[in-house]
Amino acid sequence: xxxxxxxxxxxxxxxxxxxxxxxxxxxxxxKTIAHFWNENFGHIYPVLAQLEEEGxxxxxxxxxxxxxxxxxxxxKGREEFCKWMMEPIEFQxxxxxxxxxxxxxxxxxxxxxxxxxxxxxxxxxxxxxxxRAMEESFLKxxxxxxxxxxxxxxxxxxxxxxxxxxxxxxxxxxxxxxNG
Amino acid sequence: xxxxxxxxxxxxxxxxxxxxxxxxxxxxxxKTIAHFWNENFGHIYPVLAQLEEEGxxxxxxxxxxxxxxxxxxxxKGREEFCKWMMEPIEFQxxxxxxxxxxxxxxxxxxxxxxxxxxxxxxxxxxxxxxxRAMEESFLKxxxxxxxxxxxxxxxxxxxxxxxxxxxxxxxxxxxxxxNG
DNA sequence: ACGTACATGTAAATGGTTACATGATTGA
DNA sequence: TCAATCATGTAACCATTTACATGTACGT
Numbered sequence: 027x028x029x030x031x032x033x034x035x036x037x038x039x040x041x042x043x044x045x046x047x048x049x050x051x052x053x054x055x056x057k058t059i060a061h062f063w064n065e066n067f068g069h070i071y072p073v074l075a076q077l078e079e080e081g082x083x084x085x086x087x088x089x090x091x092x093x094x095x096x097x098x099x100x101x102k103g104r105e106e107f108c109k110w111m112m113e114p115i116e117f118q119x120x121x122x123x124x125x126x127x128x129x130x131x132x133x134x135x136x137x138x139x140x141x142x143x144x145x146x147x148x149x150x151x152x153x154x155x156x157x158r159a160m161e162e163s164f165l166k167x168x169x170x171x172x173x174x175x176x177x178x179x180x181x182x183x184x185x186x187x188x189x190x191x192x193x194x195x196x197x198x199x200x201x202x203x204x205n206g
Numbered sequence: 207x208x209x210x211x212x213x214x215x216x217x218x219x220x221x222x223x224x225x226x227x228x229x230x231x232x233x234x235x236x237k238t239i240a241h242f243w244n245e246n247f248g249h250i251y252p253v254l255a256q257l258e259e260e261g262x263x264x265x266x267x268x269x270x271x272x273x274x275x276x277x278x279x280x281x282k283g284r285e286e287f288c289k290w291m292m293e294p295i296e297f298q299x300x301x302x303x304x305x306x307x308x309x310x311x312x313x314x315x316x317x318x319x320x321x322x323x324x325x326x327x328x329x330x331x332x333x334x335x336x337x338r339a340m341e342e343s344f345l346k347x348x349x350x351x352x353x354x355x356x357x358x359x360x361x362x363x364x365x366x367x368x369x370x371x372x373x374x375x376x377x378x379x380x381x382x383x384x385n386g
Numbered sequence: 387a388c389g390t391a392c393a394t395g396t397a398a399a400t401g402g403t404t405a406c407a408t409g410a411t412t413g414a
Numbered sequence: 415t416c417a418a419t420c421a422t423g424t425a426a427c428c429a430t431t432t433a434c435a436t437g438t439a440c441g442t
Contacts, residue, residue, distance in 0.1 A: 031401075032301070039310040049421055062305040066403065071423055093410080093421055104313075111314045114325060115303050121212070123295050125242040125365055130219040131358040133284075134291045139358075146295060178311040178319075181380045185305055188379075192372030199368075200361045211429075229393055246431065251395055273393055273438080301402095 033073050036063060038107040041083055041099040048074050048095070058179070061157070061186050082106055128200070140204050147197035150190050157186045213253050216243060218287040221263055221279040228254050228275070238359070241337070241366050262286055308380070320384050327377035334370045337363060 036059075040051050048070045055065045074097060077083045082103030088094035099107070124146060131139040161183055165171050171180070216239075220231050228250045235245045254277060257263045262283030268274035279287070304326060311319040341363055345351050351360070 032303070033402085036306060039306065039313075042310060042313050047421070048423090049419095053420095059306065059309055062300055062302040064299045064301070067422080068403065068405090068424085069401090075423095091410085091421075095422085107310075108313055111307055111310065112318060115307065115322065117329065118301075118303070119244045120242055121244070121298075122242040122365075123212070123298070125362040126216060126219065126239065127291055127295065128361050129239055129358055130222060130287075130291065131361075132355045133219075133222050133288055138292060142295065149297065175312040177380075177383055178309055181308050181311075181376075181383065182305040184379060185302075185373075185376050188372050188376045189369065192368050193365075196361075196365050196368045199364060200357075203357055203361065213429085227393075228395090229391095233392095247394075248396085248431065248433090249429090255395095271393075271438085275394085 033069050035110050037073055038103055045098040140201055143197050143201055150193045154190045213249050215290050217253055218283055225278040320381055323377050323381055330370050330373045337366045
């Protein structure tokens with residue numbers, strides 16, 4: 027078997043919106059869903075080959091570039107993808123290095139823990155700025171944002187914003203708790 | 207080599223607070239850090255053997271139970287652990303099945319997406335209740351909560367509460383956006 | 387007698403990242 | 415001519431989970 031689950035569906039999802047090469051899929055991921063989903067070539071290409079073998083996607087050689095392979099989702103693939111979409115979401119057990127380190131904070135000077143959280147806060151803040159810029163540019167682009175499907179793109183972005191704001195709030199609270 | 211990083215430090219962290227068997231370590235994890243860090247026996251035992259080989263922990267046979275092995279952290283282990291504690295936190299690339307599904311929501315009826323998010327919201331709500339109960343019982347236990355180290359236990363719990371509240375807020379916002 | 391908790395471990399499967407290998411095309 | 419981008423793929427490694435295997439101790 028090798029290589030399964032998750033990446034399969036990410037790829038099928040991308041191909042449900044557009045046809046393209048492995049390279050295109052990677053580009054699309056980086057551009058749109060990167061902040062909550064990452065894919066790498068080492069994973070994409072073998073999964074593409076596997077999906078094609080299963081008949082969930084079909085391959086066509088590009089007329090322009092010999093090497094380039096253009097993939098499209100098949101009816102069977104769309105069916106399989108929708109089946110997965112309907113299934114309840116599996117809660118994955120989280121592993122947070124940040125919280126693990128905070129838990130064992132008594133092993134190092136309190137000032138170092140504060141420093142650590144300040145650094146994390148900075149990273150959250152710059153991330154938040156990015157998200158806000160993305161939101162703004164999306165809303166400015168009326169052609170995109172007035173489409174009925176736009177809600178499916180804005181919602182994950184909103185998640186990023188809301189979750190990051192909360193994380194920053196926690197940093198502030200924790201720093202003041204450590205100081206006080 | 208095999209088996210490395212992360213679990214090593216989780217185990218060293220637990221042993222920095224108490225000595226005990228692999229079984230004890232698992233119990234401790236389940237009781238205290240389970241909501242952001244999980245460990246399983248299949249991982250703990252091989253890592254314990256490895257840490258002992260490296261001289262980061264030491265083993266003593268229990269007087270009561272032949273099988274039971276009691277591990278303690280060594281000076282070298284404490285040093286290694288503190289070194290890791292001082293290192294900046296690596297941001298791990300997240301993979302959110304929820305956001306992936308929302309992104310590709312246009313493939314299924316809108317009502318199903320709403321249903322999906324309602325289900326997720328319910329799970330977040332029951333989780334939030336758990337966290338709040340944990341917080342309350344911790345604050346009631348004056349002996350524990352008045353220790354200076356208590357901040358390191360309350361902070362991760364606060365993170366759980368704040369982050370979950372934010373997630374619920376997002377669910378509500380998204381549901382109303384989908385309805386409106 | 388039965389179930390639960392205590393206790394330790396191995397093997398296999400799964401999932402994911404990084405490094406390596408190769409080479410064409412396009413634009414500055 | 416040099417860098418960036420396009421393009422595909424394999425191999426190795428690392429990390430984690432699940433299933434299997436085994437058995438004792440203690441309370442009801």
